[in-house]
Amino acid sequence: QKEVEQNSGPLSVPEGAIASLNCTYSDRGSQSFFWYRQYSGKSPELIMSIYSNGDKEDGRFTAQLNKASQYVSLLIRDSQPSDSATYLCAVNVRNYGQNFVFGPGTRLSVLP
């Protein structure tokens, strides 16, 4: 069974701090990894994608992937109250057919 796991939180950080969100996955054949942000009552919004080991930076966001450890993380630098949302980790568990499996999400609260 293909699984994606995340700490459900809530994760609380003060404004300006670094928020670290973690995700593990079970399928070693997974090739593509994504982070989505979902505000309460809204639809998920893609914020990062990563395909190879290492770090990928985009503005205040950094995604980190370690395929050997089956681990992907998202760092948010200089956290803002507007970053308060649920962050969903998604893994594409097939090379074709694009079966995206989502984790349960981590709720992040950035305190002013």
Add this chain to the structure above:
Amino acid sequence: NAGVMQNPRHLVRRRGQEARLRCSPMKGHSHVYWYRQLPEEGLKFMVYLQKENIIDESGMPKERFSAEFPKEGPSILRIQQVVRGDSAAYFCASSPPQGNEKLFFGSGTQLSVL
């Protein structure tokens, strides 16, 4: 450049009625996915379709649920004889043909079964 369009935004049904949820993918996208989300829970995959084909329906309940993506028109998720446990947010997402794996989501349909 319209995004993924879902309608209705809110749908109220009584137990035993039918619910039809519609999804029009982004222009140029040929892959459609349906997900269900219960409050405080993650997205649960239901079905993946391309035009006139169901590619993966491993997440669909065996009974009462069906999906289609006809050659013309939107994708339809149909729930027959709804029960209270069907109350949830149903999200549709689309992606382009091979080469770009990113999913783009519609605003969702909130189904409430009375």
